[in-house]
Amino acid sequence: MERVAVDDLENSVQAAAVMRGLTEPLGLTDVAINHYELEPGDSFAFAYHNHEVQEEVFYVVSGTATFETESGPVVVGPREAIRFDREEFQRGWNRGDERVVAIAIGAPLDYGTQVKLRDCPECGEETDNDLERPEGEDVVVARCKRCGTETGRWYRGSMDEVP
Incomplete structure (x- = not known):
């Protein structure tokens, strides 16, 4: 048995104000679990x-x-859940005025290959991106796989994407 307090876990550099991974602290081997808190x-x-x-x-x-989603926006309220199948495109947002608290569960633990689509100003369209965590920096950088242009940058605890 493993037990953790979410508030005791380190906040990860993410697109959310708070993302605390529970996978490793709980010793999970077959499923990923993350706690999110999203500001507007x-x-x-x-x-x-x-x-x-x-x-x-x-x-x-x-x-x-x-x-x-591929079929348009889907709104999910308190005490509701949404499931995305393998290879199904999605990105969740807090489009409201109050904080969103949510739990994400993924199985199996391995993602496999991911396609990450972001607008590339150089290519003039949505392109697949790589995410980098430069050594010694507390940041995540997105770069277009096609031309190498930086398309996003996030710092720990920052609520907004830094262009």
């Missing part, structure tokens, strides 16, 4: 994306999350 304008992810082998469920504890 925050996102669960760095990009509109999919997972090759992992299906994902988001359970909204409080607030309202809006997910971009």
Whole structure:
């Protein structure tokens, strides 16, 4: 048995104000679990994306999350859940005025190959991106796979994407 207090876990550099991973602290080997808190304008992810082998469920504890999907936006309120199948594109946002608290569960633990679509100003369209964590820096940088242009930058605890 493993037990953790979410508030005792380190906040990760993410597109959300708060993302605390429970996977490693709980010693999980087959499923990923993350606790999110999104301020207005925050996102669960760095990009509109999919997972090759992992299906994902988001359970909204409080607030309202809006997910971009291939069939249009889907609004998920408190005490509701949404599931995304393998290779299904999605990106969740807090488009409201109050904080969103949610739990994300993904299985299996491995993502497989991910496609991360972001607008590239150089290419003039949405392109697949790589995410980098430069050594010695507390930042995540998104770069277009096609031309190498930086398309986003996030710092720990920052609520907004830095262009």
